[in-house]
Amino acid sequence: MTQVDAVRRFNRTVTERVGVLHDHYLGLDRPVAEARLLWEIGVRGRDVRWLRERLGLDSGYVSRLLRSLETDGLVTVEPQPQDRRVRTVRLTDAGRAEFAVLDRRSDELASSLLEPLNTDQRARLVAAMAEVDRLLTAATVTLDVVDPDRPDAQHCLRSYTAEVRERFETGFDPARSLLPDAGELRPPHGVFLVARLHGEPVGCAGLKLPAGAPAEIKRMWVDPRTRGLGLGRRFLTELEERAAQHGCDVLRLDTNKALTAAIGLYHSCGFQEVAAFNDEPYAHHWFEKRISTPRSD
Amino acid sequence: MTQVDAVRRFNRTVTERVGVLHDHYLGLDRPVAEARLLWEIGVRGRDVRWLRERLGLDSGYVSRLLRSLETDGLVTVEPQPQDRRVRTVRLTDAGRAEFAVLDRRSDELASSLLEPLNTDQRARLVAAMAEVDRLLTAATVTLDVVDPDRPDAQHCLRSYTAEVRERFETGFDPARSLLPDAGELRPPHGVFLVARLHGEPVGCAGLKLPAGAPAEIKRMWVDPRTRGLGLGRRFLTELEERAAQHGCDVLRLDTNKALTAAIGLYHSCGFQEVAAFNDEPYAHHWFEKRISTPRSD
DNA sequence: CCATACCTCTGACTTTAGTCAGAGAATTGC
DNA sequence: GCAATTCTCTGACTAAAGTCAGAGGTATGG
Numbered sequence: 001m002t003q004v005d006a007v008r009r010f011n012r013t014v015t016e017r018v019g020v021l022h023d024h025y026l027g028l029d030r031p032v033a034e035a036r037l038l039w040e041i042g043v044r045g046r047d048v049r050w051l052r053e054r055l056g057l058d059s060g061y062v063s064r065l066l067r068s069l070e071t072d073g074l075v076t077v078e079p080q081p082q083d084r085r086v087r088t089v090r091l092t093d094a095g096r097a098e099f100a101v102l103d104r105r106s107d108e109l110a111s112s113l114l115e116p117l118n119t120d121q122r123a124r125l126v127a128a129m130a131e132v133d134r135l136l137t138a139a140t141v142t143l144d145v146v147d148p149d150r151p152d153a154q155h156c157l158r159s160y161t162a163e164v165r166e167r168f169e170t171g172f173d174p175a176r177s178l179l180p181d182a183g184e185l186r187p188p189h190g191v192f193l194v195a196r197l198h199g200e201p202v203g204c205a206g207l208k209l210p211a212g213a214p215a216e217i218k219r220m221w222v223d224p225r226t227r228g229l230g231l232g233r234r235f236l237t238e239l240e241e242r243a244a245q246h247g248c249d250v251l252r253l254d255t256n257k258a259l260t261a262a263i264g265l266y267h268s269c270g271f272q273e274v275a276a277f278n279d280e281p282y283a284h285h286w287f288e289k290r291i292s293t294p295r296s297d
Numbered sequence: 298m299t300q301v302d303a304v305r306r307f308n309r310t311v312t313e314r315v316g317v318l319h320d321h322y323l324g325l326d327r328p329v330a331e332a333r334l335l336w337e338i339g340v341r342g343r344d345v346r347w348l349r350e351r352l353g354l355d356s357g358y359v360s361r362l363l364r365s366l367e368t369d370g371l372v373t374v375e376p377q378p379q380d381r382r383v384r385t386v387r388l389t390d391a392g393r394a395e396f397a398v399l400d401r402r403s404d405e406l407a408s409s410l411l412e413p414l415n416t417d418q419r420a421r422l423v424a425a426m427a428e429v430d431r432l433l434t435a436a437t438v439t440l441d442v443v444d445p446d447r448p449d450a451q452h453c454l455r456s457y458t459a460e461v462r463e464r465f466e467t468g469f470d471p472a473r474s475l476l477p478d479a480g481e482l483r484p485p486h487g488v489f490l491v492a493r494l495h496g497e498p499v500g501c502a503g504l505k506l507p508a509g510a511p512a513e514i515k516r517m518w519v520d521p522r523t524r525g526l527g528l529g530r531r532f533l534t535e536l537e538e539r540a541a542q543h544g545c546d547v548l549r550l551d552t553n554k555a556l557t558a559a560i561g562l563y564h565s566c567g568f569q570e571v572a573a574f575n576d577e578p579y580a581h582h583w584f585e586k587r588i589s590t591p592r593s594d
Numbered sequence: 595c596c597a598t599a600c601c602t603c604t605g606a607c608t609t610t611a612g613t614c615a616g617a618g619a620a621t622t623g624c
Numbered sequence: 625g626c627a628a629t630t631c632t633c634t635g636a637c638t639a640a641a642g643t644c645a646g647a648g649g650t651a652t653g654g
Contacts, residue, residue, distance in 0.1 A: 003407075003411060005407075006427055006430075007410055007426060008404070009430055010315075011315050011319060011403070013433050014311055014316075014429070017436075018307075018312060019315075020353075031611080032611095033611065033612090049630090052632095058613060058614085060613075060615095060635095061612055061613080064634090077632095079620090083620075084621085085620045085630060086631065086632085110308065113436055115436075116438070116531075117435065117527075118534070121527055123300075125436075126304065127428075128425045128428035128429045129304060129306075131422070131425035133306055133311075135421060136311065138413070237415070328641080329640090329641095330640075354641095356601080356602065357602090357603070357642090357643075358641075359602090360603050364603085374602095380601090380650080382602075383600090384601080
């Protein structure tokens with residue numbers, strides 16, 4: 001059986017067993033579309049555009065669904081203070097009660113899947129589900145080239161700065177570092193990648209492409225919530241390919257000794273530790289990797 | 298995170314990533330309901346009632362969908378020769394062509410899930426999916442008490458006979474065995490269980506409950522296609538419970554040396570090999586297990 | 595051979611789901 | 625300050641999904 005066959009088989013079993021039940025459980029008292037919306041609004045509330053985006057629905061349709069939930073007294077819709085074009089939906093007390101019902105049903109569905117199995121089988125099912133969940137999530141992450149000044153990119157860079165400030169023994173002051181302005185990481189002198197999961201930025205990585213010098217990786221960061229999905233490795237592969245396309249045959253980077261997981265990643269991706277090639281004040285280790293220029297076919 | 302939380306998380310990721318795409322891919326040219334129907338008819342054809350049952354749809358609705366597929370020249374509907382009330386749906390050549398499109402899309406969906414991952418991740422995803430598939434399938438199997446004369450039960454018993462005839466060194470003649478008539482395995486002197494997957498019988502097990510004597514397991518069989526799902530163990534657990542409820546404190550069984558997997562199962566379920574307690578001509582091993590009467594609370 | 599049950603179909607519906615083209619407010623870029 | 629853009633909403637639709645109550649053949653058990 002090929003990999004594709006195995007995935008197909010999985011799809012079939014799962015859409016039958018989970019998918020159908022899921023909609024069925026969810027939509028007992030009201031149309032599934034409304035229930036799904038209620039579910040996505042959640043206890044913390046959401047912007048209308050977020051809901052539209054997330055569920056992939058027409059704006060008019062969402063508006064109508066919200067109106068229906070509003071007349072049933074389950075939600076309130078109010079303009080967002082910062083930007084009064086955007087409207088925020090929140091559950092009322094009645095809405096929260098209804099949400100609790102959905103929540104309980106979701107539990108019931110989960111239990112009904114486990115119930116016929118014995119202890120050992122349950123443990124194995126849960127472990128396998130966690131693995132599938134992790135890997136499907138990993139496969140859902142997209143990598144896009146983005147201007148470093150865009151809000152998504154800025155969010156990542158701020159998170160990067162905050163994290164290294166916390167973790168470096170000496171703290172971190174971007175102005176003292178060798179790349180004070182991430183703006184250098186835009187074409188033609190560089191590339192900046194942002195990883196997104198369901199539209200939310202969850203990681204970034206920059207590549208400096210100085211003329212006639214080795215390419216250099218800077219400002220790589222992965223959101224703690226998405227670590228363990230192989231995102232770092234994916235960034236490295238992607239940047240290596242772009243550097244190669246640009247005609248570079250060496251890729252290098254420097255890093256701080258506090259970032260042990262990253263150092264392990266560099267080793268396992270084929271980077272070799274080398275002598276310092278710059279005087280970055282925050283660096284303790286310098287790495288280099290020979291890369292092959294892609295053949296044009 | 299509890300097991301239920303893990304399952305819920307899985308449900309969410311999977312219905313989002315697989316479920317939605319599945320319907321989307323499937324229903325590009327025609328309504329999903331029609332596409333689903335076409336998909337279920339498959340190259341071999343199906344009875345209308347089977348389709349209705351499987352998809353859980355109203356009989357009038359299915360009829361209408363079939364009419365629509367028929368006017369599009371994709372299927373033919375004809376009475377079944379054995380029972381002319383039942384009608385059988387078959388794909389025409391055009392229908393088969395359309396089916397092939399769905400088939401290709403199903404492949405594409407599977408590929409799109411694997412595509413963003415690296416080799417190692419793909420292998421792990423496929424392995425985890427296979428495990429989830431297996432265990433969800435196992436959880437879908439139902440065990441019902443059935444009269445041994447019912448068609449489902451007879452199907453299983455015939456399969457049992459055919460298999461042991463094949464596997465026993467000496468062949469197998471039911472008339473020479475100690476239980477020539479499975480009819481004894483009905484209340485109040487016994488129980489007969491049939492396991493079903495999507496309504497199809499995939500296994501059976503009988504329990505003799507002689508007054509004042511140990512309960513005895515007979516005629517346990519699992520369809521080769523569903524082996525490895527822990528069905529044998531589930532039968533044993535279920536029958537043990539029923540024997541205990543009946544007030545028995547010993548459960549026993551005999552078996553042939555050719556059935557090595559079964560013998561391993563009995564050992565691992567807490568059965569002890571004992572001296573022959575009957576003169577079943579086809580038995581080489583006799584097993585016994587003390588069971589505890591359930592407390593009434 | 596007759597009552598009963600079974601299976602599928604038709605007609606007449608309702609409800610959901612979803613689309614499309616603007617209108618009207620609020621914000622942003624120049 | 626004005627044009628362009630963004631965001632949400634309404635009206636006016638269409639298509640799909642699904643339900644319900646029979647009608648009319650076909651088998652089955654006595």
